[in-house]
Amino acid sequence: MxxxxxxxxxxxxxxxxxxxxxxxxxxxxxxxxxxxxxxxxxxxxxxxxxxxxxxxxxxxxxxxxxxxxxxxSFKLLAMGNRVMEKTGIKRIARPYLEELSKLTGETVNLGIKAGDRIIYIDKIESKSTIKVGLDIGTSLPMHCTGIGKAYLPFMPEEEMEEVLNNTVYEKFTRHSIEDKDALRSVLAETRERGYSIDDEEYVIGLICFGAPIFDYHGNPIAAISVSCPKYRYIESKHQKLYSNYILDAASKISRQMGYSL
CATH class of the missing domain: 1.10.10.10 (Winged helix-like DNA-binding domain superfamily/Winged helix DNA-binding domain)
Structure with a gap:
């Protein structure tokens, strides 16, 4: 620039x-x-x-x-949050995040893209004794998070490739994706089913499901995720249930943002 x-x-x-x-x-x-x-x-x-x-x-x-x-600094983030609370995605998404948290009983997050990373701008914490989730304002790489992996495959191809090329594929756990070819394959699967899965890729013992939120142009502008401790997770029960819940919530928020299928 x-x-x-x-x-x-x-x-x-x-x-x-x-x-x-x-x-x-x-x-x-x-x-x-x-x-x-x-x-x-x-x-x-x-x-x-x-x-x-x-x-x-x-x-x-x-x-x-x-x-x-x-x-x-976080001063800029705080200013941005106040704008979003008044006019943007954070205000619109909030009731759907609350509903999603009630349905799943788990922590729900809202994140936006900032450069080649994701910033978490809102969350509803689980009421369970053991809670999982990230603080509002946390910034993470896109390749290892449910929100990042939900956002990436729906970006314009050129922009997605730019992020893949710029990403440092840090291994946070033994399950973290190690290179852009592996990530590209995972993103193709995500695009096909409509939602992402982060299975202990950033934190051991934590699985997340993510789904994108679109604007009226059909471009991703944010994503939401449900974070669940693995000890509470039963794949045969929860994968279909949580993915349906999160896709429904993301679809409702997208419609509020002007997106129509």
């Missing part, structure tokens, strides 16, 4: 535009150094350093103490 070329800059402050470009690049990449940002944005290092320092001071950027690299 490079800094946008503005032909009419009379009413724009160039440094503000550059600062937002930095935030957008960090959103796409996750974590970058001053040098990384300078190269990717074709921007002078001194300028990048000044802008990043200002963004850090204002609380919009944070710095990893070990790597010294920068990433967007």
């Amino acid at each position: 490079s800094v946008p070329d503005r032909t009419d800059t009379k009413n724009h402050v160039k440094s503000v535009l550059k600062a937002f470009t930095i935030l957008e690049e960090l959103d796409l990449a996750g974590e970058l150094s001053i040098g990384d940002l300078s190269r990717r944005l074709s921007m002078d290092k001194a300028t990048v350093h000044r802008l990043v320092s200002t963004l850090k001071y204002a609380g919009y950027v944070s710095q990893n103490r070990e790597s010294k690299k920068y990433s967007n």
Whole structure:
């Protein structure tokens, strides 16, 4: 990405535009150094350093103490969440998440794509004594989560391949997918049946089912998942039951977002 070329800059402050470009690049990449940002944005290092320092001071950027690299802060996530609560997917999906949690008795999550990763933006926790799930604001790779694997196969082919090529196939457990060819095969199966399965690929002892949410153009804009401890899971009973529940919930949310089959 490079800094946008503005032909009419009379009413724009160039440094503000550059600062937002930095935030957008960090959103796409996750974590970058001053040098990384300078190269990717074709921007002078001194300028990048000044802008990043200002963004850090204002609380919009944070710095990893070990790597010294920068990433967007939770302040931006909190602002985004407030927007979604008022007008977007989070507000619309909430009653369907609550219904899905009641039907399954398990933890239900809502996530959106951010760059090549998934960010969890809402959840309904199970009322069981032993709970499973991720905190709101958690960011994870797409290849090892029910939400990520539900989202990926319904993206435009070119965009999906870009994510597959950019993914670092970290093995969180012995069940994690190790390369893009294996992931591509799994995603083809997911596309065929309409829902994803994460069987202990991120956390041992946890199985998740995911389904995509579409906008009025038919593009995925989010996904939901049901997370269940393996000791409570009976495949012959729960796979069909949970997949039907989650597909129904995702379909209802998609219709609310303007999608029609």
